[in-house]
Amino acid sequence: MEKSSKIYVAGHRGLVGSAIVRRLLKENYTNLILKGREEVDLTRQEEVERFFEEHRPEYVFLAAARVGGIYANNTYPAEFIYQNLMIECNVIHSAYKFGVKKLLFLGSSCIYPRDCPQPMKEEYLLSGYLEQTNEAYAVAKIAGLKLCQFYKRQYGANFISCMPTNLYGINDNFDLNTSHVIPALIRKFHEAKINNYPYVEVWGTGKPLREFLYVDDLADACVFLMENYDDELWINVGSGEEISIAELAELIKKVVGYKGEIVFNSKMPDGTPRKLLDTTRLKNLGWQRKVGLEEGLRMTYKWFIDNYK
Numbered sequence: 001m002e003k004s005s006k007i008y009v010a011g012h013r014g015l016v017g018s019a020i021v022r023r024l025l026k027e028n029y030t031n032l033i034l035k036g037r038e039e040v041d042l043t044r045q046e047e048v049e050r051f052f053e054e055h056r057p058e059y060v061f062l063a064a065a066r067v068g069g070i071y072a073n074n075t076y077p078a079e080f081i082y083q084n085l086m087i088e089c090n091v092i093h094s095a096y097k098f099g100v101k102k103l104l105f106l107g108s109s110c111i112y113p114r115d116c117p118q119p120m121k122e123e124y125l126l127s128g129y130l131e132q133t134n135e136a137y138a139v140a141k142i143a144g145l146k147l148c149q150f151y152k153r154q155y156g157a158n159f160i161s162c163m164p165t166n167l168y169g170i171n172d173n174f175d176l177n178t179s180h181v182i183p184a185l186i187r188k189f190h191e192a193k194i195n196n197y198p199y200v201e202v203w204g205t206g207k208p209l210r211e212f213l214y215v216d217d218l219a220d221a222c223v224f225l226m227e228n229y230d231d232e233l234w235i236n237v238g239s240g241e242e243i244s245i246a247e248l249a250e251l252i253k254k255v256v257g258y259k260g261e262i263v264f265n266s267k268m269p270d271g272t273p274r275k276l277l278d279t280t281r282l283k284n285l286g287w288q289r290k291v292g293l294e295e296g297l298r299m300t301y302k303w304f305i306d307n308y309k
């Protein structure tokens with residue numbers, strides 16, 4: 001990418017999209033195309049084709065999607081599969097039709113089988129049944145990486161895919177029904193602290209293990225891959241470290257400074273027991289994450305206090 005290249009960040013207002021914009025601006029890529037859904041609804045093919053015809057982006061970071069935590073995925077599967085399939089098909093096909101030089105699609109670590117050997121290698125895709133709570137989203141994400149793979153194979157389009165682990169950071173979604181675990185617990189512990197609630201409810205048993213990556217590290221990896229990766233095979237992006245939900249809750253409780261109790265609600269789903277990514281291929285390319293979990297949690301909590309209304 002040249003500093004003057006026309007770069008479209010789809011989903012630029014989201015957790016990931018806004019981090020990619022921060023990363024690009026820091027490196028003086030200033031010719032960014034940033035359009036919200038009120039200007040182009042990416043589920044509408046005609047709107048997307050008109051947008052690409054008018055703006056002719058050279059590079060595309062496809063970070064727009066219908067995204068949510070375990071409860072949202074489990075509650076709205078039709079919306080998750082439909083909206084994500086439409087966004088992927090429309091953006092990836094228009095990128096091909098209007099000659100985009102390179103596109104990076106963001107998938108997710110939940111594409112791998114629920115009982116996959118750990119850590120999960122890229123080659124393990126489709127080797128077993130998916131986790132039920134996010135099957136709709138996972139099927140859409142698998143279709144997205146396959147679209148990139150086959151458009152590269154048949155048309156020679158330079159479209160690549162990365163599969164990030166669970167992400168968190170500033171400008172995340174803190175809605176308690178649709179968010180992921182870290183923003184949800186930051187908000188729950190904060191509200192319990194300022195209101196003197198006796199306990200905080202954590203969903204599930206606390207036993208599942210999760211891997212987390214700070215969103216600015218992910219954004220750095222996305223720019224790195226756009227510059228250095230051209231393979232047909234999708235590539236995992238993770239921190240290489242996992243933690244149980246119970247230990248995560250204790251860590252967030254410490255970061256927030258809450259003194260009350262933690263109560264587990266086992267009526268809420270645990271989801272997949274583990275999903276640690278094998279990031280050997282990315283490491284061999286020379287990329288490493290920089291922000292550790294406690295440091296990332298402290299930065300996210302500070303942002304939450306300063307910004308969340």
Ligand SMILES: NC(=O)C1=CN([C@@H]2O[C@H](COP(=O)(O)OP(=O)(O)OC[C@H]3O[C@@H](n4cnc5c(N)ncnc54)[C@H](OP(=O)(O)O)[C@@H]3O)[C@@H](O)[C@H]2O)C=CC1
Pocket residue numbers: 010011012013014015016017036037038040041042043062063064065066067087106107108109163164165166167168172173180
């Ligand atoms: N968060 C995580 O833990 C992980 C996320 N990912 C992937 O990263 C990508 C970004 O996720 P994240 O940033 O967390 O999600 P967010 O929900 O924070 O952001 C999604 C963005 O997509 C936009 N969008 C959604 N639907 C449409 C539409 N129909 N037309 C136009 N824009 C639309 C939203 O716009 P608006 O602001 O108007 O709502 C929003 O800006 C996704 O592909 C996700 O699958 C992968 C692994 C983990």
Ligand SMILES: C[C@H]1O[C@H](OP(=O)(O)OP(=O)(O)OC[C@H]2O[C@@H](n3cnc4c(=O)[nH]c(N)nc43)[C@H](O)[C@@H]2O)[C@@H](O)[C@@H](O)C1=O
Pocket residue numbers: 067068069070071073108109110134137165166167178179180181182184185201202203204208210245268269270271272
């Ligand atoms: C990111 C990736 O992975 C996502 O799946 P997930 O990792 O299961 O999502 P999650 O972060 O919502 O939950 C992680 C764990 O945490 C527990 N948990 C405790 N207490 C709360 C709580 O208060 N909220 C939430 N959301 N979870 C909680 C929860 O019960 C579960 O055991 C996909 O949705 C999909 O988005 C995807 O691509």
